[in-house]
Structures are given as C-alpha cells and as structure tokens.
Amino acid sequence: MIALADTAVFALGPTGRGAASVGRRRSHATVLPGFGTSAAITSLVVLSLIVFPLAVLVLRAASLGPAGFLAAAWTPRARAAYAVSLSASVIAAAVSSLLGLLVAWVLARVSFPGRRILDALVDVPLALPTAVAGLVYSALYVKKGWLGQWLVPLGIQGAYSYLGIVLVLVFVSLPFAIRVVQPVIESLDRDTEEAARILGASRVQTFLRVVLPAILPAVVTGFALALARALGEYGSVVFISGNMPFKTEIAPVLIVARLEEFAYAEATTVAVLLLAMSLSLLVIVNTLQQRLARNAQ
C-alpha cells in the first residue's frame, strides 16, 4: 500500500454564495479629489448657459399653444426660408462631401510637394471668421470681382443669389467633410485593394467595390456634419445672399429680421423649429459616429 505524505479532507461544497451576509453598505468618498468642485462648476455652467436658455426658448414658443405655434412658424415667408435653408444646406453638404472626398483622398494617398501646406489650408474655414468669408465671397463674385468679372457675363451670379448661399456654405462645411473621411482613408487596409487588383479588377472596379464600401460610413458622417454646420450658418450668408425674402432668405436671417421688428412670437417659433432640426441632426451624427467606431473594430 502506498503511504501518503498527507491527505486532506476537503468537502467540495458550494461556496458561501447563497449565504450572502447583508452587512452595512457604506457610502464613501472618492479616491481622486475634486468631484464636488468639478461637478459644481460643470453643472452651473451647463444649466445656466445651455439648458436654461434653450428651455426658456422652447417654453416661450410652446406657450403659444399648438395652433399659435403653427400660425407663427408656418407663415409663407417662413416656409420659404426653411426651403431655402434646407435645400441650400443639403446641396452644399453634398458638394462638400464630393469635393471633400477628392481632397481627402489626395491628402491621404498621394505624396507631392506642398502636401503639408494643402493639408493646413483645409483648416482655414474653421479659423476664419464667417463675416470675413461672407465679405470676401461677395466681393469676389460681383460683377467687378476677381471671379465675377468672368462669371457674370456667363450668367453665373455668385453674389446676391441662391448660388452665393451655396458657395459660402460649401466654404464653411468643407473642412468637416474632409477631416472625417481623411483618417479613414489613411487607415484603410491596402492589402485588400492589392488583392483585388491581383484578381484582375480594374482601378475603377477596385475603388467602387473595395474602397468605397469601406469609407462610405465616414462619407455619410461627413455629409451629416457638413449639413449640420451649413444649416446653422449665418454670418457669411448675410453678406452674400442679398437676404431677399422668399428668394434668398435663410431661416436664421428671418429670425433676426423678426426680432428687429419685435415680432417675438414668429422669431421664437422659427428658432425652435430650426433648433429641432439641428438637434435631430446631432443625434443622427452621434449614432452614425458610434456605428462607424463599432465597424472599425
């Protein structure tokens, strides 16, 4: 018989999981300092500067009641303003997305002298005050302007026109379209493209079937961001559109016009409608960006 050095009697029983002792639960301080102070400052600013003002805006508009709200927000002039705002923004966002894709592609994939400078220039619309952009664009496209002198005789009115609105909206939204797509193109897995080429796909086919599906979420996000930016734009449009009601008046211009007439009801309701559009876009953009992040994993 084998002599054992040691044995142990051990009952493999269930652990004490079932018999959870209900001791006292304490609330305790945090290990890292500053929770109280940072929470106080943050909530003070967020509440007083963001939540409170926007809540007041919405409530003021709501106080008109549904019928009153509709009457004030849905006037013919307002409808025209929404149409101009939305259509110009959508067109501008689409143009920005397309041009942005081109520029992003070139910046990400092609090396050429001056690439760094081009890359830095893309940020100009982010840093340049919109008033300056508006001033300069209108100066360029009027009959005597650098560009207008050739375009106006061709019938292309860049200033004091709908086209002018689209032009400045493309200007302000272009960086958003580019900067969302550029990193995605940079991090594309080149191997899949090479595999496609080796399998016989042409450049166009490779782009359409391999590259485009991979960057499409980013392009769409870029479109949404560009649209959000364009929708809220005011400063540059004021200079270039001529602000003609029913023709080239965007919603923010209408709001200001009504405000100057002390027509608070219409100003407020149009603002709330514009706010609703902007916030919905924000939600859509956030969801898109989450989806993009998930797909990237």
Added chain:
Amino acid sequence: MAHARSSTNHSQPLAALLVAAAVGVVGLLIVVPLVSVFYEAFARGPGAWWAALAHDPDTRHAIWLSLTVAPVAVAINTVFGIAAAWLVARFHFPGRSLLISFFDVPFSVSPVVAGLALVLIFGRQGLLGPALAWLDWKIIFAWPGLVLATTFVTLPLVVRELIPVMEAIGPEEEMAAVSLGASGWQVFWRVTLPNIRWALLHGIVLANARAMGEFGAVYVVSGHIAGATDTMPLRVEKLFQEYRQPASMAVASVLAGLALVTLVAKFVIERRLEAESRDLEANRSQTDSLDHTKVEGAVA
C-alpha cells in the same frame, strides 16, 4: 493599421490629375478668397489701411471690444473645460452620457438661435428683464451679453480637447500622487496639468479664434450699436452695409491675419500632441508585448 505612405495604386498621370483637381478645389474655394482679403485691404497702400483701422473711432472701439470680450469668454471656457473634463474623464455617475451630449449642443445650434435664447432671458422683455432693470444691470445690448453669447458658442472647444487626452492617459498617475499624500490642488497642478498642457493650449487657440470671429450670436444680443456694442466682425458688416468696402476689408484683413496666426499655432501644437500620443502608444505596446512573456511564465 497605417501602411507606409505611398502612391502605389496611382499611375503618374492619374495622380497628377487628382492632385491638380484637389489643388484647384482648395485654391478656388479657400486660397483665392484668402488672398483677396489682404489684396483688397492693402490695395490703396498701407497708409490707407492703417487710417481705416486707427482713425475711425468706431472701428477702434470695435477692436478694443473684441480684445476684451474674446479673452474673457475663453477664460471662462478654459475653467469650465478643465472642470468638466476632470468630472467626465475621472468619475462615473448617473447622467454622465447625457452631460457629455450637452457639451456638443452649442456646436449644432445656430448662433442666432443661441443669441435669441439669451435675449429671451436677459432682454428687457425677457424672463429676468424686470429684475435686471430694477438692478440697473444691462446684459443684452452691453458687454456682459456679448461675453455670454461668445462663451456659449465656444463652450465645447476646450472640453472636447481635454476629455480624450485625459481618458487616454488614465488616472494612474493621479492615483499615485494621491497615495503619496498629495492634496487635490497638488494633484491637479503638479500631475494633471503638465500632462494636458498641449491639448489645453490647442483648445484655447481654437476657442480664441472662434470667439474673435463669432458673428450671429453676438449680432443678436448686441443690438448692433456702432461705437458701443459692435465687435470686429460686426464692424465689418456695418462698414459693408455702409458701402465702405475698403474699410471693411481693412478690418477683415486683421481678422484674417489672426486666423492665419491661429493656424500656425495650431499646426505647431498639433505636432507636439502627435509626438506625445506616439510616446503613449510606444510605452503601452512595450509593456503589452512584454506581458506575453509574463503569461508564459505563469502557472506551469
């Protein structure tokens, strides 16, 4: 995984065409307008440019006003940005996600809507109108209103810079500082701040550019009173309305010059940020790759 940059999949003529197209787009949309500002501003010589800026009292006032409103708004947002980023990056609490989404709101709200909301509270017929009138405090149509409006539109800029950086660095260094006996202020000043300084600077530079250039929100709350509540962008517009294009261009050129300075500063800071984030990744992967040997050496 980023591959080494190469133009492998483009033939020479195609690459050239694409580059030309991209340069054309950026040139037409961005460079030409930018150049024309400076050209138009100095078209009549530097003397006229200076006269437009310095000899017009309303313009002088507008410059002074911009230089007093923007820094205050940026200062408020810096304090807010640091506090909010600390709160969100270092603690978990119910409502945290909602709070983070609030930070994005000023980005997506039209500045005119923001200005209107402020008027509805602080204006004469607004919520606090009577109380303010009684205290004889002027907010709308006065300097405080301009600061509030500018603060609103630049709110996200600093906090959005800081949150990712603080999350990437992690709380370990701050925990170490606490375990070594540091007080809250000491932790912040000695450990946190040095770690976030470039991101903070980046946010401040962007916020300042935005603050100086803000138009819509300030337009609404200022009442647009020349010589009293016009900031530089508003002055540009006022001069434009008065058909005084050269003067308008002169003021615009100052703003454009500031934008270029901003871009240069931004570029320099971004290089530092990239270097730091590369170091972070290098350190992380160094410890990670060594962790593999750790796993093998474990339970035999």
Added chain:
Amino acid sequence: MSIHVREISKSFGSFKALDGVSLDVPEGTLLALLGPSGSGKTTLLRIIAGLEFADEGSIEEDGADITERHARDREVGFVFQHYALFRHMSVFENVAFGLRVRKVPQAEVHAKVEELLRLVRLEGLGGRKPAQLSGGQRQRVALARALAIRPKILLLDEPFGALDAKVRVELRQWLRRLHDEIGMTSVFVTHDQEEAFELADTVVVMNHGKIEQQGTPDEVFDHPATPFVMDFLGNVNVYHGRVENGRAFWHGIPIDYPEYPHAQAREARVYLRPHELEIAPPAAVANRLGTSLPASILRVTRTGSITRVTCKPHGSEQELQVDVPTEVAHRLQINLEPGTHVAITPRKARVFVPDPEYVI
C-alpha cells in the same frame, strides 16, 4: 507595522470581487497574494492602500481602524503595475514628489532622494525622464518613490509583470535582499507561482474572491488544502477514483485514506503530481503486484533538466504525465520512445472527496 483585514467584501456591479476575506499580515513579513486573474488579489491590495473602498468589512493597522481613511493619509507605499511614473517629471522629481507635497525643505529632499537613488542603484540617473529608462529602471524608480515617504507598509501590484524574464529574475532577488535589509512589512500581488515562492515568507492563495489557503511556500505546496490550490500550484494529473473502507483506489491501486473509513463506496478525485510518479520497466515491478500501473509511452519531451514522459495507462483513455529528472531518465533501463511499455508507480497522491450534494 501589522495589518488586519476583517471580512472584507467588494463588488463591482454584479461581480463579486472579494467575499468576506480576512487576513493578518504580521509586522515585517513579505507576503504574496497569489491567484489567477479575477481572484480578487489586486482588489484586496488596493483596498488596503485606500485606492478602493470595501463595501463591507474593516481594516486595522496596528490596532487603529483605518477603513474609512483616505489613501493619502494611510502612509502606504504603493507600486503600481505599470509604475505610473509622472511622465513629465525627471527621475529625481518623481522620487521627490511625496516629500515635496509635504513641504519638506529642499536640502532635506535632495539628501533623501540621493540616498534612495543609491539604494535602488540608480544614482546619476536623477536627471532622466521616465521615457528614457528601461522597464527595470522604471520599476526601481517607482519603488524609490514609494519608499521616499517612509511608509509603514509597502504594497506592490504585480511588480515584475511587465518585464523581461531575465530582468524579472534579477529584480526579484534584489527585492528580497532589499526587504531583508529594510525589514518593512510588504505585500505583493502576483499570478506567477515561482515569483511568490521565491520571494515571500507567506503565500496567500486566492480564487474567486476568497482565500483558499495561507502559509509558507512549503506548506502550501506540500499540503494543499483544496483542489484549487493543488491544481494552481504546479502541474497535476487528476483522476476519478473511489474511496471505501479507509482506502482510495486509483486504477485498482490502493492508497491509504483513513479519513474515509466507511464501507459505502464514494466517488473521489485523486491528484498525482508528475514528479511524484515513478516510471520503470515492467519487469522491475513484476513482484510488486497491485501497486503499479502498466502503460505505454505516447511522447517524450525534454525541457531543460526535466524529461516529461506522457503515457497512456492500459485500459484508460486519459493521458498521464510523468516528470523525471533527465539524469535519472538516463539511468533508467527504459527505451524512452513512443510505444514502449512501462510501469508507473505513484509515490504520493492526494485524495479529495467531493460533497455528495455538490455536482462536479
């Protein structure tokens, strides 16, 4: 300084990290918390440091209740797993940090830091930044930094986890010598059994938020209290057998087991360590019937000084591992090739009888 942990419990959401853990750390001990990931060892360490707070239970330090005391007032030295060095400060400033926040005068700071840098053999490197140091050097800076504030207890979270094998071994020996020199009570967390055994006076084996066993390295290895400890420490062959009448049976081979004298047979588990099995040619054990198992060799692997022979006992599908020191293997008159018939004799075995209600 001694620490007494009493009935500590901690949950993260629905995950119970620690379940009523109690532990005594006598003054001057070097104690290892050993266990797999998720066992709660790091959580326990952090609770002792004050970097986490327990949901239930208490901690006493030299008789004083420090359960609610904040980390900065606990006078513990904590060395983080990834060092957490202040990246923008020099080595000198890192080590000096604890002194600076206590407003110690400059001259004293200088002297103390230099002394510590000498202690950890980093003198002259005070001006470097952490990024310019190797992993082992960073580890020593983290240690010096923790020691600067004269802590009453030193806590180390997987101190050598992120290092090269060779550096690890060196630093281990160095840490043990340092502890012998300073004599400070120290607790460190590791999942590396070898590390725990080499360094610690006391080993505490943890699993699923509970302490499985506590004792000196020898005690824990030679007399494992639970199957988990047995399994966790070193390779082990596990078999199903049965117990009756004071004996356990493994493949018909009887093993004394006086703890179960009853006649009714019960299922049991038999644990055999590879180096506690003998391997011999069948002829050699012919006259020791009933105490050895006929088997065939499946594979032979040589890992340094140990030859690992994987066998298949005849009549069983389960593999059996036998570890033989390579010199001994040479002296055996066996052809160590796949297919050779051998006889396996257990020198030692451990038996665990499961609770009848507990489903294996």
